[in-house]
Amino acid sequence: MKQFSMAGAAVAFLTLTLPAFPQGGFVPGQKRPPGDPVQIARGKTIYGIGCTACHGADLRGGDIGGPNLLRSQAALSDKNGEMIAPIIHGSRQSTGMPKIDMSQDDALAVSAYVRSVLETIGGQGRPPATGKVPEKIVVGDAVAGQAYFSAKCASCHSVTADLKGIAARYEDPRALQNAWVAGGSRRRGPQAASKARTVTATVTLATDEKLEGRVVRIDDFLISLRLEDDSIRTFTRFGDKPKVDLRDPMQTHRDLLDTYTDKDIHDVTAYMVTVK
Amino acid sequence: MTFQKLPIALLLPALLLGQGKSVPTTELLKPLKNEWLTYNGDYTGKRYSALTQVNRSTVKNLTLGWMSRITPGPGAPAGGRRGGAAPAPLIIGGEGKGDINAGGGTIKCSVLAVDGVLYFTMPDNAWAVDAHDGRELWHYFWKTRGGTHIGNRGLAIWNNYLFMETPDNYLVSLEAKTGKERWHVPIAELEQGYFSTPAPIVIGNHVLVGTGNDIDAPGFLQSFDPETGKLQWKFYTVPMNPGDPGLDTWKSLDAARHGGGQVWIPGAYDPETKLYIFGTGNPTPAYTTGTRGEGDNLFTCALVAINVETGKMAWYYSTSPHDMHDYDSAQTPVIVDGMFNGRMRKMVMTAARNGYFFVLDRVTGERLLTTKYGQRTNWAKGLDKNGAPQHDPEKDPTVPGALVSPDSGGTVNWEPPAFSPDTGYFYVPEINTYSMLYLTELDPRGSMGLGGKEEVTVGTSGNYLDAIDYKTGKVAWRRPFSGGGGGVLATAGKLVFTGDGAGSLVAYDAVNGKPLWNTRIGQISNAPQTFMMDGRQYVIAATGDILWAFMLY
Numbered sequence: 001m002k003q004f005s006m007a008g009a010a011v012a013f014l015t016l017t018l019p020a021f022p023q024g025g026f027v028p029g030q031k032r033p034p035g036d037p038v039q040i041a042r043g044k045t046i047y048g049i050g051c052t053a054c055h056g057a058d059l060r061g062g063d064i065g066g067p068n069l070l071r072s073q074a075a076l077s078d079k080n081g082e083m084i085a086p087i088i089h090g091s092r093q094s095t096g097m098p099k100i101d102m103s104q105d106d107a108l109a110v111s112a113y114v115r116s117v118l119e120t121i122g123g124q125g126r127p128p129a130t131g132k133v134p135e136k137i138v139v140g141d142a143v144a145g146q147a148y149f150s151a152k153c154a155s156c157h158s159v160t161a162d163l164k165g166i167a168a169r170y171e172d173p174r175a176l177q178n179a180w181v182a183g184g185s186r187r188r189g190p191q192a193a194s195k196a197r198t199v200t201a202t203v204t205l206a207t208d209e210k211l212e213g214r215v216v217r218i219d220d221f222l223i224s225l226r227l228e229d230d231s232i233r234t235f236t237r238f239g240d241k242p243k244v245d246l247r248d249p250m251q252t253h254r255d256l257l258d259t260y261t262d263k264d265i266h267d268v269t270a271y272m273v274t275v276k
Numbered sequence: 277m278t279f280q281k282l283p284i285a286l287l288l289p290a291l292l293l294g295q296g297k298s299v300p301t302t303e304l305l306k307p308l309k310n311e312w313l314t315y316n317g318d319y320t321g322k323r324y325s326a327l328t329q330v331n332r333s334t335v336k337n338l339t340l341g342w343m344s345r346i347t348p349g350p351g352a353p354a355g356g357r358r359g360g361a362a363p364a365p366l367i368i369g370g371e372g373k374g375d376i377n378a379g380g381g382t383i384k385c386s387v388l389a390v391d392g393v394l395y396f397t398m399p400d401n402a403w404a405v406d407a408h409d410g411r412e413l414w415h416y417f418w419k420t421r422g423g424t425h426i427g428n429r430g431l432a433i434w435n436n437y438l439f440m441e442t443p444d445n446y447l448v449s450l451e452a453k454t455g456k457e458r459w460h461v462p463i464a465e466l467e468q469g470y471f472s473t474p475a476p477i478v479i480g481n482h483v484l485v486g487t488g489n490d491i492d493a494p495g496f497l498q499s500f501d502p503e504t505g506k507l508q509w510k511f512y513t514v515p516m517n518p519g520d521p522g523l524d525t526w527k528s529l530d531a532a533r534h535g536g537g538q539v540w541i542p543g544a545y546d547p548e549t550k551l552y553i554f555g556t557g558n559p560t561p562a563y564t565t566g567t568r569g570e571g572d573n574l575f576t577c578a579l580v581a582i583n584v585e586t587g588k589m590a591w592y593y594s595t596s597p598h599d600m601h602d603y604d605s606a607q608t609p610v611i612v613d614g615m616f617n618g619r620m621r622k623m624v625m626t627a628a629r630n631g632y633f634f635v636l637d638r639v640t641g642e643r644l645l646t647t648k649y650g651q652r653t654n655w656a657k658g659l660d661k662n663g664a665p666q667h668d669p670e671k672d673p674t675v676p677g678a679l680v681s682p683d684s685g686g687t688v689n690w691e692p693p694a695f696s697p698d699t700g701y702f703y704v705p706e707i708n709t710y711s712m713l714y715l716t717e718l719d720p721r722g723s724m725g726l727g728g729k730e731e732v733t734v735g736t737s738g739n740y741l742d743a744i745d746y747k748t749g750k751v752a753w754r755r756p757f758s759g760g761g762g763g764v765l766a767t768a769g770k771l772v773f774t775g776d777g778a779g780s781l782v783a784y785d786a787v788n789g790k791p792l793w794n795t796r797i798g799q800i801s802n803a804p805q806t807f808m809m810d811g812r813q814y815v816i817a818a819t820g821d822i823l824w825a826f827m828l829y
Contacts, residue, residue, distance in 0.1 A: 003426050068534075134716065137675055174714060219779075265677065
């Protein structure tokens with residue numbers, strides 16, 4: 001589950017910031033005691049010998065069906081072996097966990113090792129990072145992508161002009177794909193508003209005077225324009241008065257969002273990664 | 277409140293400490309009008325106030341009565357701001373060492389309005405303020421042990437006592453008059469990843485308490501004795517034992533026992549059937565099915581009705597069977613009696629985070645209607661045999677990326693909707709975001725929690741305040757706005773209040789969505805509310821750490 005910190009889609013573009021807690025595991029504010037490294041190392045060795053086959057080398061479940069220990073309520077609640085050691089010693093035989101023959105000290109060492117791995121669980125219950133190389137996401141047909149580009153994009157964009165060398169600008173094809181689907185990377189700050197992305201409007205007053213400018217903000221009650229001389233003028237809106245004509249060059253991109261198939265997207269990305 | 281019958285010894289402290297009457301549970305059964313006594317105002321979840329002083333003609337005169345900024349934490353300045361009044365008492369509780377400061381907070385709760393006093397919360401904090409001027413009467417601060425501090429939905433009241441949940445999973449009971457703690461009891465284990473945001477709901481002799489969690493843990497709803505804090509029953513939303521109903525919709529018992537279905541938004545209550553109806557959260561792991569299999573993963577992402585006396589389930593309806601997008605169905609259900617297909621029906625309705633609107637018979641759970649209100653919602657390939665949207669595997673997270681609408685935040689999230697019996701419309705925000713959703717975990721065991729995916733929001737094709745006609749499920753009107761503003765209020769003055777996501781609190785005409793009044797006080801962070809005091813109708817809303825009260829002179 002994810003509960004939004006505020007309402008609304010606008011927030012989806014903001015960073016969801018949590019309070020400044022001391023760094024901990026996946027439970028904010030909770031930091032387990034570091035544990036004795038010698039005991040943890042011994043526990044890791046014993047775990048490797050006796051537990052890996054069922055519970056996996058990464059504790060997330062093994063080949064012969066033992067459960068994921070990283071989401072085990074007993075393991076998560078364990079403080080000093082009081083939850084884990086009895087299970088090792090046979091308290092859950094009725095539900096399939098065999099009794100493991102090991103000393104209490106070794107069981108406590110395994111418990112300490114398990115706790116040390118639990119500490120590496122990420123936010124929102126993400127498993128610890130594995131260091132695996134990300135999958136290749138480029139699976140589309142570059143020729144089909146080029147054809148799509150010619151048909152749908154080429155009236156505004158060109159791979160020899162504005163998109164020249166676009167693939168070189170993005171190391172990760174996922175980032176490239178996200179950027180073109182979104183209609184450009186979401187840069188912030190004053191340079192973000194390139195002309196091609198700027199929403200402009202004409203406000204026609206009751207006197208027939210027309211004012212044009214970049215839209216600073218607009219809602220049901222106000223519109224603010226930055227005029228050519230860089231001054232800002234704000235107009236109160238009463239329904240359709242004054243008349244406001246909006247021009248949003250990004251509207252085409254938004255409209256396209258409603259039409260892309262995933263294949264279109266993957267094809268165009270396959271084409272874009274060739275535009276070096 | 278009548279003082280005549282009270283002994284003088286009781287009367288004096290009452291006067292010193294301000295207003296605030298006892299609220300017997302029978303009061304909670306009344307439709308929403310002069311006061312606001314529970315999370316949704318009344319048990320129906322309609323957030324429809326019978327007050328009419330503020331209406332389509334008078335709303336233009338609505339004006340600021342007062343505003344009050346509050347400071348969470350143990351060192352909060354209190355009380356003195358209002359010219360010479362004595363500082364309000366600060367009461368400190370909690371099991372933490374006091375070494376964690378959660379910092380600033382936001383008011384995302386329902387405010388209880390009881391006899392001239394307002395009670396409200398932020399995570400770890402509760403306040404009572406005078407409803408006439410916002411002056412602090414007391415401030416309770418809870419020293420936390422940690423946990424996700426994302427929000428708190430407010431208090432419940434039972435006689436003279438208040439109840440609050442804390443992020444580190446305690447149910448705390450306070451004296452309403454003084455803010456002094458009566459007791460606190462643990463409700464879930466912090467170490468297992470649980471954190472608690474809901475407002476408790478009092479029904480008769482029960483305090484109903486939900487919790488949240490993001491890692492793979494079972495969801496549950498608990499009932500506590502309001503006098504003693506003793507656990508009465510605990511209802512798990514996923515099968516926990518061999519033979520439990522729904523187990524065949526999971527790959528294994530272990531999967532079910534880690535299957536999620538958290539209960540993090542208060543439900544609605546039907547006194548006739550004694551059914552408490554609430555929504556459940558997503559299955560876990562949220563984005564991969566390695567462990568949970570291909571079944572419906574009951575009773576996650578569902579509306580569930582349980583008997584409040586026994587804690588036993590009467591019916592369920594899956595609104596997102598086998599969810600793959602973190603579309604919790606933990607939205608506020610709304611109880612309505614009305615005509616449907618030519619006959620009177622006892623219904624419950626929900627506009628789910630997944631973009632679909634449902635009408636059910638609340639006695640039997642029979643589905644009456646499903647429609648899509650998220651115009652761009654594209655993750656499903658039609659309805660299944662039960663009339664629930666069926667996920668399209670091509671729109672699940674994929675390695676090369678799927679373009680999905682809505683994003684995981686949903687068409688609506690936690691924000692409570694409203695329903696007006698005058699118009700027959702169900703008012704709810706409609707957020708039409710798109711995201712690219714990538715599968716990043718190919719391990720056949722799947723991921724954990726909300727892991728295993730990367731999601732990037734790539735745009736939106738417009739957000740609206742919707743009025744859904746429950747009889748057809750069709751959207752009668754859509755009013756474009758910037759985004760949902762904390763939830764919706766409807767009134768018999770034929771008004772709908774909500775934040776517009778652009779910095780205004782707005783009153784819309786409930787009939788056609790025309791904006792009639794606004795005030796630019798900032799981003800509204802909770803659902804607007806209304807109450808009557810001294811002959812005047814107040815409208816209140818919060819922006820971050822400020823509570824605002826508007827009224828007619």
